[in-house]
Amino acid sequence: MARKQGSHSDITGPRVQDTALRLIARHGYAAVSMRQIAADVGVQAGALYNYTSDKQSLLFDLMRDHMADLLAALAAEDINGDAMTRLEAFTRFHIRYHLPRSDQVFVSYMELRNLLPENFTTIEGLRREYEDELEDILCAGEAEGLFAVPDTRVATMALIAMLTGLSHWYREGGRLDMNTIETIYWDLVRKSVSV
Amino acid sequence: MARKQGSHSDITGPRVQDTALRLIARHGYAAVSMRQIAADVGVQAGALYNYTSDKQSLLFDLMRDHMADLLAALAAEDINGDAMTRLEAFTRFHIRYHLPRSDQVFVSYMELRNLLPENFTTIEGLRREYEDELEDILCAGEAEGLFAVPDTRVATMALIAMLTGLSHWYREGGRLDMNTIETIYWDLVRKSVSV
DNA sequence: CATGTAACTGAACAAGCGTTCATTTGAAAA
């Protein structure tokens, strides 16, 4: 037997991506084999190579897609107003976007060291773009006299780490819902940078 | 040839731990082979089994030792006073302890999913102990009327993530020295929880 | 100097790795 009933490129392709994302998030890139991914999709290992050139590309594509989607979603928010308004919008956007995508967040933070150097550079650049959006807001707030941050770069990294760390422990259906979490975090963020 | 000149258990043992820590921090547990560790130490792979029962124990011992040392160092600080004083002491201790130990921090955060279930439970318990020290301080500050945190547990996780995230990007010899960093972070932490 | 043994070698084991490719299949197009 070769071709399965009802199997199509349109179906198997996304399933490969989804499965790879889930398994890599759970076990790590190096610990997941192409045969494991294939078995979960329901094909033989060789069939994966109809959808990816190699294992490295599978990882890189996941990370690049995540970062590209994130930046596109941020741009679509069209954040403006004074720095305080913009910071609140950014904070709430970050949480709302990341919380339902814990697998993507996990992979994008944990698997950087498994990227080939050129791929790493690409992803690092996309991350930097996102960080710079936040730093812009902090700089603006400083200029407007709304914020008092001794070093905008350090504050940016500190806030990103705080916000992204949320994805590592938050579980849906837990003690607190997303709206409550969002407000608690906004409170912490706002106070930490305010004059 | 078998036994090397001047070779001793007292020398090779620590070298195995040090090498494993460094390589795992750089490439990840699953991506590092026993043969790579052995080659870096300067022995054959089989010799490693004089110092560890298996690869999993090597990882677990690294993580348990790090957490145990961290808790011992925190206890030795003998932090007391009002909540604001205690929070400053905790913050500065955390940064001073973690910054020179970036490999340990990396491994302890990235390799949790590669622990066998029982080992994971042990490490998770040690982490929880450390987190609880911070939450105690936040609760005390709330009671003393010094702090205003809507949820001490969430604030604890947020602050730990912010502080630990520092280890992921800080590099010695960079733009800012440790003392400056320490003060910037203490400023962010203090304001974020203050009334 | 002789002896015991801790420390290490080097080969071996079965299993799994990423990847390639000739072959087979089944559904859509003619």
Added chain:
DNA sequence: TTTTCAAATGAACGCTTGTTCAGTTACATG
């Protein structure tokens, strides 16, 4: 109904994996 070809199979490639162990070596002890 026949033809076509995308989408699979399954075997094979050479290599690496964690781990074991009989044998070898160099040092400490008597």
